Amino acid sequence: MNPAADNSPKVRTRFPPSPTGALHLGGARTALFNWLFARHHGGEFVLRLEDTDRERSKDEHVTSILEAMEWLGLNWDEGPFYQSKRFDRYRAEALRLVAEGKAYWCHCPAELVQQKREAALARGDKPQYDGTCRDLGLGPAPGAVIRFRGPRVGATVFNDLVKGPISFDHAELDDLVILRSDGSPTYHLAVVVDDVDMAISHVIRGDDHVNNTPRQILLYQALGAMPPLFAHVPMILGGDKAKLSKRHGATAVVAYREMGYLPEALINALARLGWSHGDQEVFSVAELVEHFGLEAVGKGAAVFDADRLAHLNHHHLQHAAPERLAALLPPFLAARGITAWDNEVLLKAIPHLVARTPTLRELADWAEPYLLDEPVMDQAAQTKFLNPAGAAVLKRVADMVTAKGVEDSPALEEGFRELAAELGAKLGAVAQPTRVALTGRTASPGIFEVMGFLGRERVLKRLEHARRLAQG
RNA sequence: GUCCCCAUCGUCUAGCCAGGUCCAGGACACCGGCCUUUCACGCCGGCGACACGGGUUCGAAUCCCGUUGGGGACGCCA
Numbered sequence: 093m094n095p096a097a098d099n100s101p102k103v104r105t106r107f108p109p110s111p112t113g114a115l116h117l118g119g120a121r122t123a124l125f126n127w128l129f130a131r132h133h134g135g136e137f138v139l140r141l142e143d144t145d146r147e148r149s150k151d152e153h154v155t156s157i158l159e160a161m162e163w164l165g166l167n168w169d170e171g172p173f174y175q176s177k178r179f180d181r182y183r184a185e186a187l188r189l190v191a192e193g194k195a196y197w198c199h200c201p202a203e204l205v206q207q208k209r210e211a212a213l214a215r216g217d218k219p220q221y222d223g224t225c226r227d228l229g230l231g232p233a234p235g236a237v238i239r240f241r242g243p244r245v246g247a248t249v250f251n252d253l254v255k256g257p258i259s260f261d262h263a264e265l266d267d268l269v270i271l272r273s274d275g276s277p278t279y280h281l282a283v284v285v286d287d288v289d290m291a292i293s294h295v296i297r298g299d300d301h302v303n304n305t306p307r308q309i310l311l312y313q314a315l316g317a318m319p320p321l322f323a324h325v326p327m328i329l330g331g332d333k334a335k336l337s338k339r340h341g342a343t344a345v346v347a348y349r350e351m352g353y354l355p356e357a358l359i360n361a362l363a364r365l366g367w368s369h370g371d372q373e374v375f376s377v378a379e380l381v382e383h384f385g386l387e388a389v390g391k392g393a394a395v396f397d398a399d400r401l402a403h404l405n406h407h408h409l410q411h412a413a414p415e416r417l418a419a420l421l422p423p424f425l426a427a428r429g430i431t432a433w434d435n436e437v438l439l440k441a442i443p444h445l446v447a448r449t450p451t452l453r454e455l456a457d458w459a460e461p462y463l464l465d466e467p468v469m470d471q472a473a474q475t476k477f478l479n480p481a482g483a484a485v486l487k488r489v490a491d492m493v494t495a496k497g498v499e500d501s502p503a504l505e506e507g508f509r510e511l512a513a514e515l516g517a518k519l520g521a522v523a524q525p526t527r528v529a530l531t532g533r534t535a536s537p538g539i540f541e542v543m544g545f546l547g548r549e550r551v552l553k554r555l556e557h558a559r560r561l562a563q564g
Numbered sequence: 565g566u567c568c569c570c571a572u573c574g575u576c577u578a579g580c581c582a583g584g585u586c587c588a589g590g591a592c593a594c595c596g597g598c599c600u601u602u603c604a605c606g607c608c609g610g611c612g613a614c615a616c617g618g619g620u621u622c623g624a625a626u627c628c629c630g631u632u633g634g635g636g637a638c639g640c641c642a
Contacts, residue, residue, distance in 0.1 A: 110642045145641055202640060209639085216565040219638060237640055255569070264567055264638090272640040279642045303568055303637045326570075326635090333634065361576090364591090368577055371590040390570095390577080393635060397575050400592045410605085448604040458603095508601075523601035535603035 103135025104293045107161075107168075108283070110142045111153035114344040115160040117396060118298060118328045118336050121362040125325055126296045127166045128363070128384035138290055139171035144282050146176065160345040164355050165377065173290070175282050182277035185285050185315060186238045186270050194314040195270060197232055198225040198239045202273075220266035238271035240280075240311060248306035253294070253323035253386045260306040268307055284308050288317040296323045296386070299393070300335075323386050326366050326393040336396060348401075352424060352452030354412065357405035365394045374407055406450040414442040417455065424456035425463065433463035440545035444537035458536075462546060466557065467532030474528065474561065482525035483562035485511070489526050490555040498548045501540040508539075529558030 105126040109119055130137040139161070143149035158172065175182075189195035200221075209219040226241065242265050249259040270281035277285070287295065302324050312319040330340030337343065348358050360375050368390070369375070369383045409417070418438050425433070441462045442455070449455040461467040469478075492507045508522045515521055523539045530551060536542050543551050 108642085112642075142642060148641075206639085213565075213638085218566045252569095258568070260568075266638090269640050274640080276640085278640065283642085298636095299569070300636055301642090304642090324569085329635075331575090335635075364576065366576090371578060373576090373591050392570050394577090395575060397592065400576060403592055406605095445604095447606090505601090512601090519601045521601090527602060533603090537603085539601060 101291065101293060103130055103133040104138060104291055105130045105135065105296055106138040106140055106171075106287070106290060106292050107166075108140045108142045108286075109157050110145070110148075111150060111157060112145065112148040113153055114346060115157045116336070116343040116345065117362065118343075120160065120164065120345050120358070121328060121365060122296065122298055122325065123161065123166050124164070124359060124362050125367070125384075125389070126294075127168075128380055129294060129296060129386065130169075131381045132384045135293070136169040137167075138173070138292070139168035140173040140286060140290070141171075141175065142279065142282065143174055143176045144179075144276055144279065146276070149176070156346060163349055164345065164359060170290070173286070175277075175286065178282075178286070179276055181289070182282050182285050183271060183275060186277065186281060189240070189270070189314055190238060192314075193241070195238050195240050196226060196228075196267075197230040197236050198267075198269070199228075199230055199233055199236050200224050201235070218264070221268075223267060226267060235273045237269045237273050239267040240270050240307075240314070242267055242307070242310055248309050250305060250309060250319070250322055252302070252305075253321055254325055254389050255302075255391055258302060258305070260303070262306075265307055265310075270311075280304065280307055280311060284311040284315065284317075287320055288312065288315060292320050294321045294323060296325065299324050299327045323389070325389055326391060328365055329393050329395045331395060333393075333395065340396075352454065352456075353401065353405045354408045354420075354452075357401065357408040360404050360408065361401040364400075365396065366390050374404065402450045409449065409452070409455070410446045412446075414439050417442050417446070417452070420452055421456055421459070424452050425459070427453075428456055428460060430456075430460060430463055437462050437545055437547070441537075444541045444545070448535075448537075461531040461533060461536070462542075467530070467554065469532040469561070470528075470534070473532065473534045477525040477528040477534075478558055478562035480563065482528075483559050485515075485522055485525045486529055486555050486559040486562060489522065489529075490552060490559070493543070493548065493551055493555065498540075498543040498546070498551055501544065504540050504543065525558075525562075526555070530554050 107123040107126050109115060109123070115123075127137050129135070141154055143154075154172075161168070186195060190197065205221060208222060212219040221239070225239070230236070243262045245262060247259050247261045249257060251257050268280055269278050271277055305322055305324075309319045328336045330336045332340075345358070349355070356377055359377055359380065363375060363380050363384070364373065366389055367384065368388055375383075418435060421438070425431070438459060441459055445455055445458045449458050488511055492504065496503045496507065498504070508519055512519050512522050524534065527536050527539050527542070528534060530536075530539070530542055530546060546554070
């Protein structure tokens, strides 16, 4: 029965990272698509750690992958399962296949197989296992492996949910190792046994797995199981159009958190890499769940564009609650040496700051002048605006604030304009020295807003401090 | 080398399945302008693509074939 049919069992997808490294962008997108597909269909999402390679699998990577998944909000319904805990199960299935004549023990030394492979490659042939032990009827022995006995003729065809029908001639497939000489399963065996045991209905994975698919379908059949439906999503490429890797700079998901990106922004960016919903660019996670579908996934590989992520992050930052941003900011402030501040000021400042800051890191930078006891004076700004003329302006501004307070912006603006007119200058002639006095910088939110969230006392104090500097 | 996949602006993409309404739409980036107390936001405008060649058709970005280009895979990694 076809799992996609309406009367079929429920949708169950899985994300099976190998804990040999951190969760990177490509893996995160695969996880996201599986998660979205399951959520969209009201199905279940399973997390499974493919740690059959005991050499390269590391606990620290498991930890960081789970952490990244949680940060992204990709919650799983079952797992994490560990393949390393199921070795007996895989071994039993491999032995069963041998007993049924669907697999066989192979005594070929690994080095010899490797040599033949290289020779074939050098000759320009397809490197395949030559089947030396295929019909020898060998039994177990030290160093022996179990190979799957694949069909020699015919072809396996499957209908990829993203790419359409894909066909592989069996002559292109060789007898792959399913159980290593140390008794551990290889990827192909473990993945198939698990997907059967875990009742996975849809396998959504990277493009680089298409040619594994016919081998796995053959394995499902040998095990007497119904294959799931497959959907191969295109790769994510780096700027050089090659498969995304560490060479392309930041690829680990957690690196984006550290750079000050919001998880929903990364999710949004990843979702739009290869998937689309008309012309819509900005999505909330809920909207993604609502609209996601495999039919709208493109076939071509996509280049990850950091500029788009930044833009999306900026957008999501502007729509996030100030309270939440304030709660996310401490690490970024700490990185700037700021460990204590008036949170009320921060909360009031954030809405005026986010329009200018694409990331939390920059938000921390822009918030700094308002959180420090005294702003750090930018030298160029000080030289340009805090001069004797500026001192006179600051004195008048201070008088104004003393008289009118900082809450009444219209009144302050009127005062500023009168002063500017008196000086025969534009508003900037008053605003800029004031801005430098209050923030130490030439760029900030509107000057009356700044006064508003800084508060009367701080404003007066900074005005006085700057006036002294200006007088020399 | 062999096999598999892919091919619309610099990038992400809509359109393609059910050919005409597409001298191809949106977004990012870039450039110009407006707004303006600075920097941004925002708004307006500009630049910019159907890889190439055949075929089918009255008509092709859309269908077919080929070429070229790109990617992926060919492990006792996953």
